[in-house]
Amino acid sequence: MKSAVIVFPGSNCDRDMAEALRLVSGRAPAMVWHRESELPDGLDLVAIPGGFSYGDYLRSGAMAAQSPVMRAVKEAAARGVFVLGVCNGFQVLTEARLLPGALMRNAGLSFICRDVPLTVENSQSAFTARYAAGEAITISIAHHDGNYQADEATLDRLEGEDRVAFRYAEEVNGSARRIAGILNEAGNVLGMMPHPERAVEEAHGRTDGRRLFEGLLEAVSQHA
Amino acid sequence: MKIHVFVTLKNGVLDPQGKAIHRALEGLGFSGINDVRAGKLIELAIADSVTDAEIEEMCRKLLANTVIENYRIERVETAA
Numbered sequence: 001m002k003s004a005v006i007v008f009p010g011s012n013c014d015r016d017m018a019e020a021l022r023l024v025s026g027r028a029p030a031m032v033w034h035r036e037s038e039l040p041d042g043l044d045l046v047a048i049p050g051g052f053s054y055g056d057y058l059r060s061g062a063m064a065a066q067s068p069v070m071r072a073v074k075e076a077a078a079r080g081v082f083v084l085g086v087c088n089g090f091q092v093l094t095e096a097r098l099l100p101g102a103l104m105r106n107a108g109l110s111f112i113c114r115d116v117p118l119t120v121e122n123s124q125s126a127f128t129a130r131y132a133a134g135e136a137i138t139i140s141i142a143h144h145d146g147n148y149q150a151d152e153a154t155l156d157r158l159e160g161e162d163r164v165a166f167r168y169a170e171e172v173n174g175s176a177r178r179i180a181g182i183l184n185e186a187g188n189v190l191g192m193m194p195h196p197e198r199a200v201e202e203a204h205g206r207t208d209g210r211r212l213f214e215g216l217l218e219a220v221s222q223h224a
Numbered sequence: 225m226k227i228h229v230f231v232t233l234k235n236g237v238l239d240p241q242g243k244a245i246h247r248a249l250e251g252l253g254f255s256g257i258n259d260v261r262a263g264k265l266i267e268l269a270i271a272d273s274v275t276d277a278e279i280e281e282m283c284r285k286l287l288a289n290t291v292i293e294n295y296r297i298e299r300v301e302t303a304a
Contacts, residue, residue, distance in 0.1 A: 105240045
């Protein structure tokens with residue numbers, strides 16, 4: 001699997017993401033600086049990592065969504081390349097309109113950093129194929145702006161089209177319908193607030209995130 | 225020419241920051257506050273050649289996230 005990790009000024013989970021991808025796929029991803037206008041050829045996956053791109057100025061992810069590399073990411077997504085946005089990466093994907101809705105300040109106003117129980121809602125996507133629908137997993141979150149909001153019609157559509165990938169199993173940050181991660185219409189773009197890259201090896205304390213990357217690896221190798 | 229862009233949350237969008245400010249004001253002993261909504265003021269100094277349509281586009285593309293926010297553009301005459 002050939003992957004790339006986008007690096008913005010203020011990204012801070014880019015190395016965790018790179019390490020998770022290297023561990024699972026056996027191949028180190030290309031690290032792509034936000035000013036690049038092109039992505040490496042033949043990519044299977046683009047990962048947009050967590051952090052505080054541009055210091056969260058204006059809105060979380062708003063500045064990053066306008067950076068030159070995001071134009072290339074949009075084109076790649078349209079071609080069917082897998083795009084995974086985690087935490088700030090999810091915020092960037094909504095700001096870039098690759099995913100619907102917006103991530104607002106947590107309802108309790110606090111930064112929340114802890115393990116959260118999640119329910120896998122959709123096991124049909126490449127990202128979630130290695131999980132069972134309805135499976136309970138635990139992955140950590142670390143965010144201030146993870147309160148997912150969209151209008152009722154959009155929420156109904158996401159649920160109707162089975163595009164809610166993960167849901168919080170308990171109230172966490174005020175997110176509408178406890179949404180923790182969503183897919184685009186084509187199923188090749190996933191945005192999620194929890195950090196699967198922080199749960200890929202025993203030393204992390206849990207490995208519930210690993211199967212997300214394994215599912216992608218499998219989808220990519222079947223495709224090849 | 226100076227432009228003020230007011231960015232506010234749409235009606236119905238929960239505003240946790242506004243709520244916190246509301247509680248803090250009441251904590252200070254102020255009463256009679258029915259609601260607080262927090263927003264942003266963005267001040268642009270622009271050349272006269274910049275059109276209204278361009279300012280609209282700036283708002284839609286970057287200054288406001290129209291999924292959750294409204295924007296209002298106000299022209300402020302600068303003193304000569």
